[in-house]
Amino acid sequence: MEAQEIYRGRLIDHIQLVVADLPTSRSFYEAIFKVLNIPIESLGEDNFWADELFVSSAASKAAQGMLTGRHHLAFQAKDRATVEAFHKAGLEHGGTDNGAPGPRPYHPGYYAAFLLDPDGNNIEAVHHGPHERSAASVLISFEA
Known part of the structure; x- marks a missing residue:
């Protein structure tokens, strides 16, 4: 992996999710990241990454055989239409609605x-x- 510019002032450098079914997760994340205009990279057969998010299978060396617990990750969208497209793409690729x-x-x-x-x-x-x-x-603002 090529060294990237360091962004000072960010709280999180990177996050790893360890998933049960990597191909299913990859399909989901490829769909939502395409909408969000975030490219996905691949390091090997047991993982992929996008920006600061690293996703691997439990069998990967980095995971040490353990799945991660439930996390809440929020990604920035450029506008409301992108939020709506994210939701639609995620539902079409294995996601479950958790708030329209x-x-x-x-x-x-x-x-x-x-x-x-x-x-x-x-x-x-x-x-x-x-x-x-x-x-x-x-x-109200005019009356105030």
Whole structure:
């Protein structure tokens, strides 16, 4: 693997998921990463990686025979349409719905969708867009 630029200020350098069925997981992640415009690379028959996410089978040397537990991973999407395409692609490639695309109450403009990957990990695509103001909020801001 070629050395890559180090990004200072990031909390996470990389994450490893150890999965039960690598071909099934690869199909799922290839589909959602294609939508998110994230290329998948391969290091061998028992693993693949995309950006800072490394996925391997339990039989890989890196996994030491143990599956990882349930994780929640959130990937950034460039817009709401990408969040929706992520959800659709994931469902078509072995994912299970865990929250349809839509606004979330975490902060104004938070638009996300959630899927369970084939191993039960909670995988999210999120777009941090502008807050969509309703007519009521516009009236309140004019009256204030």
